[in-house]
Amino acid sequence: MAYTCFTCGNKYSLSEKLFRCSCGSFLQVEPHGFFSKRQLSRRDLSIWRYREAFGLPERVEPVSIGEGRTPILRRKVEDTPLLFKLDFLQPSGSFKDRGASVLISLAKSLEVSKVVEDSSGNAGASISAYAVAAGIRCTVYVPAYTPEGKLIQMKLFGSEVVKVPGKRQDANRAVIEAAQEAYYASHLWNPFFTMGLQSAAFEIWEQFGGKLPPRVVVPIGGGGFLEGLYLGFVALKRAGYVREIPKLIGVQAEKCPPIHRAFQEGLPDYREMEVETTVAEGIAVQKPPRGKAVLQALRDSGGHTIGVHDEEIISAEKILFSLGLFVEPTSASALAGWRKLPREEREGALVMLTGNGLKETKKLSDLFLSA
Numbered sequence: 268m269a270y271t272c273f274t275c276g277n278k279y280s281l282s283e284k285l286f287r288c289s290c291g292s293f294l295q296v297e298p299h300g301f302f303s304k305r306q307l308s309r310r311d312l313s314i315w316r317y318r319e320a321f322g323l324p325e326r327v328e329p330v331s332i333g334e335g336r337t338p339i340l341r342r343k344v345e346d347t348p349l350l351f352k353l354d355f356l357q358p359s360g361s362f363k364d365r366g367a368s369v370l371i372s373l374a375k376s377l378e379v380s381k382v383v384e385d386s387s388g389n390a391g392a393s394i395s396a397y398a399v400a401a402g403i404r405c406t407v408y409v410p411a412y413t414p415e416g417k418l419i420q421m422k423l424f425g426s427e428v429v430k431v432p433g434k435r436q437d438a439n440r441a442v443i444e445a446a447q448e449a450y451y452a453s454h455l456w457n458p459f460f461t462m463g464l465q466s467a468a469f470e471i472w473e474q475f476g477g478k479l480p481p482r483v484v485v486p487i488g489g490g491g492f493l494e495g496l497y498l499g500f501v502a503l504k505r506a507g508y509v510r511e512i513p514k515l516i517g518v519q520a521e522k523c524p525p526i527h528r529a530f531q532e533g534l535p536d537y538r539e540m541e542v543e544t545t546v547a548e549g550i551a552v553q554k555p556p557r558g559k560a561v562l563q564a565l566r567d568s569g570g571h572t573i574g575v576h577d578e579e580i581i582s583a584e585k586i587l588f589s590l591g592l593f594v595e596p597t598s599a600s601a602l603a604g605w606r607k608l609p610r611e612e613r614e615g616a617l618v619m620l621t622g623n624g625l626k627e628t629k630k631l632s633d634l635f636l637s638a
C-alpha cells in the first residue's frame with residue numbers, strides 16, 4: 268500500500284506524514300482490496316463495515332464516534348419525486364465525519380500528537396471531534412467569516428482556533444506554514460479523507476437494495492465529496508456489484524465557481540478567478556487542490572456542474588424548511604441545483620444534504636427572520 272501522485276506518479280509509503288507530493292500535486296491511495304458482500308452481513312452499520320475499501324494498513328484501529336448510515340428520504344418537490352440523503356445527521360453535524368474518522372484513525376496509528384487543519388467550519392468541527400476522541404491536539408485555521416456555531420463546536424472539543432483575516436485561501440496559506448511542524452489533517456488535500464467519503468456511495472448502494480440512483484446531486488467546494496462518491500461508485504462497478512454508476516451533478520455558488528467555470532470551459536483543472544462571499548460559505552473554495560480529480564470524476568460519470576445564485580439557494584432553503592429539514596445554506600445549494608435540471612433529470616435524483624442548520628442559527632435568523 269502506498270500514496271501515488273496524481274500528476275507525476277511518485278510513490279510514498281503510508282508511514283510518511285505528508286499531505287502532498289514533492290512536485291506540489293495532490294496524492295491518491297494506490298488501488299487496494301475491497302469488501303465482500305458476505306463480510307457486510309456480519310458487521311455493524313458504521314462506515315467501518317467498508318474498511319477494506321479505505322486502503323488503510325491493517326494495524327490501523329478505527330477512531331469512531333458513530334458516523335455513517337444516514338437515512339434516505341423519498342419526497343416530492345414541485346410535483347417531481349426525488350430522494351434526499353440526510354448526511355447532515357452525523358455526529359458532528361456534517362458529512363465530513365466520514366472522512367475525518369478515516370484520516371484521524373490513520374494519524375493515530377502514526378502516533379501523531381498534533382494535527383492542524385484549515386476550514387470554513389464543518390471540516391474543522393469534524394476534525395476537532397475526531398482528534399479529541401483520539402487524544403490528539405488540534406489547531407484549526409479559519410477564515411474570519413466562519414459562523415460562530417462552528418467555532419464554538421471546535422473550541423468545546425478543545426481545539427485551538429486561529430482566525431485568519433481575508434479570504435478562505437488565506438487560512439489555507441496559514442495552515443500550510445503550520446504544517447511544517449504538525450501533521451496537516453487536511454480535508455482538502457489528504458486522500459484518506461476522500462477514501463472515507465466513499466462510504467456514502469456504499470451506503471447508497473445498500474440502501475437502494477444493490478442498485479444506484481440515475482443521478483446524485485452534491486454541493487462542491489473543494490469537491491472532495493463528489494470525488495469520494497465517484498471513487499466509491501467506481502469501486503462497486505469494478506467489484507461487479509453494479510453495472511452503471513450514477514451521473515454526478517456538482518453544484519457551485521455563482522459567487523465562487525472555479526470548478527463550474529473549468530467544467531464549462533473544458534479545462535483540466537480549476538479556473539483561477541476572483542471570488543465573492545456567498546451565503547453558501549461551506550463551498551467557497553477558491554483554489555480546490557484536488558480540482559483535476561474532481562473534474563475528471565464529473566466528466567467520467569457523464570455528469571456536469573451547475574452554478575446557483577444566492578437567491579436560488581435561499582429559495583431552495585425555504586423548500587427544505589417546509590419539508591422539516593433543517594440544513595445550512597451550503598446544503599440547500601444542492602436542491603437549488605436540482606431545481607435547475609431539466610425535468611427528466613430531476614426525477615429520481617438523489618440530493619445530498621451535507622450540513623446541519625443547527626450550527627448556523629444566527630445566520631439563518633439574519634437571512635430568514637429579520638427582514
Ligand SMILES: [Zn+2]
Nearest residue numbers: 272275288290
Ligand atoms: Zn508528484
